[in-house]
Amino acid sequence: MDDATRLLQATLTEAKQGTPMHSGPVFAAPFHAMGDAAGVDYTYARAHNPTWTELERALSGLEGSGQTGISTLVFPSGMAAAAAVFGSVLRPGDVAVLPSNAYYVARQLMQKYFTEMGVELRMAPTKNNAQGELLQGAKLLWLETPSNPTMEVCDIAALCEQAHRAGALVAVDNSTQTALSQKPLLMGADFSVASDAKSMSGHSDILYGHVAVKDKTLAEKLQQWRRLSGSVLGPMEAWLALRSLATLPLRLERSSANAMKIAEFLETRKDVTDVLYPGLKSHPDHALAARQQRYFGAVLSFTLRDAETANNFLASANLITEATSFGSVVTTGERRARWGGDAIAPGFVRLSAGCEAVDDLIADIAQALDAVRIGKA
Numbered sequence: 001m002d003d004a005t006r007l008l009q010a011t012l013t014e015a016k017q018g019t020p021m022h023s024g025p026v027f028a029a030p031f032h033a034m035g036d037a038a039g040v041d042y043t044y045a046r047a048h049n050p051t052w053t054e055l056e057r058a059l060s061g062l063e064g065s066g067q068t069g070i071s072t073l074v075f076p077s078g079m080a081a082a083a084a085v086f087g088s089v090l091r092p093g094d095v096a097v098l099p100s101n102a103y104y105v106a107r108q109l110m111q112k113y114f115t116e117m118g119v120e121l122r123m124a125p126t127k128n129n130a131q132g133e134l135l136q137g138a139k140l141l142w143l144e145t146p147s148n149p150t151m152e153v154c155d156i157a158a159l160c161e162q163a164h165r166a167g168a169l170v171a172v173d174n175s176t177q178t179a180l181s182q183k184p185l186l187m188g189a190d191f192s193v194a195s196d197a198k199s200m201s202g203h204s205d206i207l208y209g210h211v212a213v214k215d216k217t218l219a220e221k222l223q224q225w226r227r228l229s230g231s232v233l234g235p236m237e238a239w240l241a242l243r244s245l246a247t248l249p250l251r252l253e254r255s256s257a258n259a260m261k262i263a264e265f266l267e268t269r270k271d272v273t274d275v276l277y278p279g280l281k282s283h284p285d286h287a288l289a290a291r292q293q294r295y296f297g298a299v300l301s302f303t304l305r306d307a308e309t310a311n312n313f314l315a316s317a318n319l320i321t322e323a324t325s326f327g328s329v330v331t332t333g334e335r336r337a338r339w340g341g342d343a344i345a346p347g348f349v350r351l352s353a354g355c356e357a358v359d360d361l362i363a364d365i366a367q368a369l370d371a372v373r374i375g376k377a
């Protein structure tokens with residue numbers, strides 16, 4: 001069965017006469033729990049909630065393409081999910097290997113807290129599997145592919161093999177791809193981690209994240225971290241997340257196809273340089289991305305002459321909503337260097353293709369590029 005079909009099936013309730021096809025959010029703090037409550041499924045909502053259970057079941061099916069034995073835990077943000085992996089795995093003296101171009105906040109969390117508490121941090125770029133050189137004595141290898149915002153790709157399966165030989169666990173930040181497109185656990189990773197505020201939920205209205213694992217001991221460690229740290233998702237968000245999941249296949253297919261056509265169009269423009277998109281034949285890791293991803297994704301980036309040109313371009317484009325983040329149903333973009341923290345040019349634009357009709361998007365991008373060029377002449 002295709003993942004898309006399985007995902008839709010996973011959002012349905014059991015067929016019982018006269019009951020809703022999809023369940024609603026369960027709002028509860030304590031649950032009824034009489035007598036010896038040790039075997040009761042739900043007692044107190046910091047530890048478990050039926051709406052999480054449904055969302056987690058659907059995510060486990062997606063992460064493993066239906067393979068059994070996968071446990072998924074949801075968290076209130078992608079960073080809460082990342083913190084759960086760092087916190088449940090790393091102890092003083094341990095070595096963590098991160099991409100030097102990893103999501104900025106993940107790097108900061110490591111540098112501001114975990115290294116202060118005695119974890120040794122090693123960093124190398126995503127491209128050319130450079131992190132593989134730093135694995136000796138490592139406890140955790142953290143990968144992010146394609147990297148964000150520069151779209152570098154590494155070989156998950158090869159790095160997992162290398163890391164496991166060195167005795168390290170592997171976690172993949174899969175936020176840009178989603179588990180529909182890329183399956184870290186099936187390529188050998190120990191943790192599949194994501195910010196699901198992006199393509200996974202897709203409507204720019206909720207923050208959530210998840211961690212999926214195959215190993216029962218790792219699942220228990222993450223459960224304990226969530227219960228002790230209180231890093232819990234609200235039932236309303238969990239329900240919205242489940243509802244959004246049903247359209248993930250449609251949204252991802254459409255936005256990836258749109259991103260491809262936009263990238264191809266941008267490559268024809270003389271006023272645009274460095275169009276970075278794994279779907280392009282010109283991308284250095286196109287073949288690897290084609291092998292390990294089902295979709296090339298919604299996100300692409302390109303560079304305009306300078307900061308002013310990029311700002312004017314975004315202001316002139318009517319169909320690009322200026323916002324950070326990516327993976328929305330509508331096309332969003334930003335001049336990425338406004339935040340600092342990434343090694344990129346001042347005119348670097350990150351674009352996340354939405355689900356609009358692609359001809360409208362390309363016409364709008366063309367008129368915005370022309371407007372900026374004419375304004376400058």
Ligand SMILES: *Cc1c(COP(=O)(O)O)cnc(C)c1O
Nearest residue numbers: 077078079103148173175195197
């Ligand atoms: C957004 C993002 C995160 C952080 O997720 P939040 O949900 O914002 O906490 C982590 N990694 C990547 C690659 C992201 O894009």
